Amino acid sequence: MTRKWYKLLAFFLVLTMALVACGGQEEEPPAGADGEQDVPTEAPPVEEEPEAEEEPPAEEEPPAEEEEPAEGTGAELQLMGWSSSEAENTRLQAVIDDFNAANGNIQVNLNLVPDYDTRLQTSLAGGAPPDVFYIDSFRLPDLVDAGAVEPAEGRIEDPDDFYESLRDAFTYNGTFYCPPKDFSTLGLQYNTDMFDAAGLEYPNEDWTWDDLRSAAEQLTNEEEGVYGMVLSADFARWIAFLYQAGGEVANEDFTEMTINSPEAQEAMDFYVNMVLDGFAAQPADLDSGWAGEAFGRERAAMSMEGNWIVPALADGFPDVNYGVTQLPAGPAGEATMAFTVCYGVPADIPDERKEAAFEVVNYLTGAEGMKAWTDLGLAMPTRQSLRDQWLEQFPDLQPFLDGAEHARAWQFVTGFQDVLDTVNNGLQQAFAGTMTSEQVLEQAQEVGTEVLNR
Amino acid sequence: MASISPTIAETPAQEVDWTARLRLILSYAILFLLAFTFLYPFLLTVTTSLKTLPEINENPVALIPETWTLEGYLAMQNLNVGRWMFNSAFVALAITVGNVLFASMAGYALARIPFPGGNLLFLTILGTMMIPGIVLLIPMFIILKQVNFIDTYMGLIFPKVTTAFGVFLMKQFFESIPKDLEEAARIDGANRLQMFFRVILPIARPALIALIIFTFQGAWNDFMFPLIVISVRQELYTLPLGLAVLRGGLGESLQWNAILAGSLVTTLPMAVIFIFFQRYFLEGISYTGLKG
Secondary structure (H helix, E strand, O other): OHHHHHHHHHHHHHHHHHHHHHHHHHOOOOOOOOOOOOOOOOOOOOOOOOOOOOOOOOOOOOOOOOOOOOOOOOEEEEEEEEOOOHHHHHHHHHHHHHHHHHOOOEEEEEEEEOOHHHHHHHHHHOOOOOOEEEEEHHHHHHHHHOOOEOOOOOOOOOHHHEOHHHHHHOEEOOEEOOOEEEEEEEOEEEEHHHHHHHOOOOOOOOOEHHHHHHHHHHHOEHHHOEEEEEOOOOHHHHHHHHHHOOOOOEOOOOOOEOOOOHHHHHHHHHHHHHHHOOOEEOHHHHOOOOHHHHHHOOOEEEEOOEOOHHHHHHHHOOOOOEEEEOOOEEOOEOOEEEEEEEEEOEOOOOHHHHHHHHHHHHHHHOHHHHHHHHOOOOOEOOEHHHHHHHHHHOHHHHHHHHHHHHEEEOOOOOOOHHHHHHHHHHHHHHHHOOOOHHHHHHHHHHHHHHHHHO | OOOOOOOOOHHHHHHHHHHHHHHHHHHHHHHHHHHHHHHHHHHHHHHHOOOOHHHHHHOOOOOOOOOOOOHHHHOOOOOOHHHHHHHHHHHHHHHHHHHHHHHHHHHHHHHHOOOOOHHHHHHHHHHHOOOOHHHHHHHHHHHHHHOOOOOOHHHHHHHHOOOHHHHHHHHHHHHHOOHHHHHHHHHOOOOHHHHHHHHHHHHOHHHHHHHHHHHHHHHHHOOHHHHHHOOOOHHHOOHHHHHHHHHOOOOOOOOHHHHHHHHHHHHHHHHHHHHHOHHHHHHHHHHHHHHO
C-alpha cells in the first residue's frame, strides 16, 4: 500500500513537471517590470488614499519582447504603477483604453502591482524595465543618479503649462525628467462642529501661526482626550512650517545644508511646542494610525493633510463635518508642500520604444488625457489650463488646488532618505521631550552634510 | 459521586469532591479565558470582514458588527480570486511534491552513500541556508529572466522545488535509522532503490509529514518570490500576491474589511487542511522536535 502511494507520488510529480513545461512554452517572456529605487519614503501618497484594489487589465496579451515589437510597426508598451483606490484604477484603465482605441500601432498595457518599490528595483536592476513607470518626486534623484530615467526635456508638449512647483519636483540638476501625472498639496482641515461648539470662527486663508495656536489651545480638552490639532512626527509635514518661517533645507544648488538656521529653529519650536504644551497630539496618542484617522474620529479638531484625506473621510467617516482651507502663514508668508508623481521613461530601452513611450506619456499628461483622468475628482490636474474647469466641478477642493501657487517640491538629492529618517526620529524624540529642538536640527544638519558630501 | 463505602466517612469524600470540582471549574475558567484570548483575533478577523468601514473606524475591536455587510467580500469581485487560488494550490502542491522527492533522495544519499566530497557538499548545502533570501532577489530575477522563466508557472515552481532545509531535515532523520534495517533488506536481495522506497521512506513518514507541512505552508504563504517572478501576467498571481492589491499603493487609509476578507480567503484553505490533518501535523511536529 505504501508502495502504491509512492508510485502515485512519483507519477504526480512527473505529471506536474510535464504540465509546467507545457505551460512554460506557451508563454512569451514579457518585458518586465521596472525598478530601482531604494528606500520607501514616508511621504504621503501623492495619489490619494489607496484603498482598494486594482482591476486587472482584462486580458493579458503576452507582452512583446523589447527588441521585437508585436505586430509590424506596432509597439506594445508596459505601464507600471501602484494601485490606489478602485475608482482610480478603473478610471486610469479607461483613459488608457481610450488611448489604445485611438492608436492602432501603440498599445499600452496597464500593470498595477503590489509592493511597487521592490518590483521596480528588481526589474530595473534585472535590465527589464517597463516602458513607462510612476516616479515619486522624492525618489527622482536616486533614480536619475542610477541612470534609470530618460530626460523628458523637449519631448513633452507645452511643459510651461504645468505648475512651476510641479515642474521643479521633476527637475533635477537643471534637467526636466518627467511630466507630473497629478499632485496633492497640504491643506488645513477643520472640524466645523467642534469649532461651532467652542464658539470659534473657522480658519481662513489669512490665518497665521498665532491664530492656529490659539485656536488649538481653545479646542483642546485633555480630559476628554480631544486635542486642537493632530501633528505627526514627520518631516513631510514640518517642512511646510520651515518654508513658512523662511528657512531652507539647503542652499540653492544643494552643496551646503542650511537646516540649522534661526528660521528653522523658529519653525521647529512652533511645531514641537504645540505638542509639548498639550494643544496637539500625535496620531498614535489619539489611537489612530495616521492623522486623517484621528481627525475622522474627532479626537483632533484640525489636521494638515493633503487631498487624499477627502476620499478617506468620505469612506471611513462619512458623518464628520469639516472644512478645508490653506495652511496658515508663517513669519515669512505662505507655503505648502506639493507631493506628486510623474510618468517616467527608462533610459535603457531602444529609441523607438522611447518614442512610443513618450507618445503615451504625452497623451496621459496632455489636455485630453489629463482631463479624463482628473475628472474623477480625486487627483488634481497638473496643467494650469485645466484649473478653472476642474474647479467648477469640484469647488470644495479649491484650497488644495490653490496650494499649487505657493507649494514647494518634495524633492531633494540622492540619499536624502537619511535626512528624512533623522528628522522624523528627532521629531518623535522632541515630542517625547527626550531631545530639544536644537539637537534635532543639529543632527539633521550633520547627517545632511554627510549626505551632500557623499 | 455517590458514596460507596458508608463506613469510611461520608464527609471527607464529599470534601475531596468539592475541592476537586472547584479546581476543575477554576482550570476550565482559566483555559476558557486563554482560549478566548487566542481566538479573539481570529474571531475579530471574521467579524471585521463583515463590518462597514465607518464602523470599523469607530470601534475597531468590537466583536459583533452593528450592520452586517458583504462590502469587504464584494471588493474582491473584480479580482480573479478563483484563478489565483488555483495558482496557489497548484504551485504549492508541485513544490511540495518536488521537495518530498528530491529532499528525501538527496538526504538519503548524503546520509548513507559515502562518496568523495560528500561532507563538503552537505556543508555547502547547509551554507546556502545562511544567506538571507532577500539578497538573492535580484540575482534570482536576472537568472529567471535569462532562462525565460519570468511570468511562467515554471518560474514559480522550479527554483523552489528543493530546499537546503529539506535536505538537511531528511538527512538528519535517515541517520537516526539503524543501519541493520537496510542490511537485513540487502540480505533479502533488495537493491539500493528498493531499499530506499520500500524500507527507508515508509519509516521516514514522520519526517516526511513535517517536510510536507513546512513546504506547503511556506509555498502557500510566500509573497516575495512570486512578486518578482510574475511581472505582467496577473492571471498567474498567487493568492498572497493578488490580495496584496487590496492594500493599495501607499496605505494611508486602508479598506480594512476588504483586507480582512482577503486574508480570510487566503487562510481558510490552510485552516481546513490543518483541521483535517491535525493528527498528522502534531505527529510531524513532535518528530521534528525529537530530531531537532
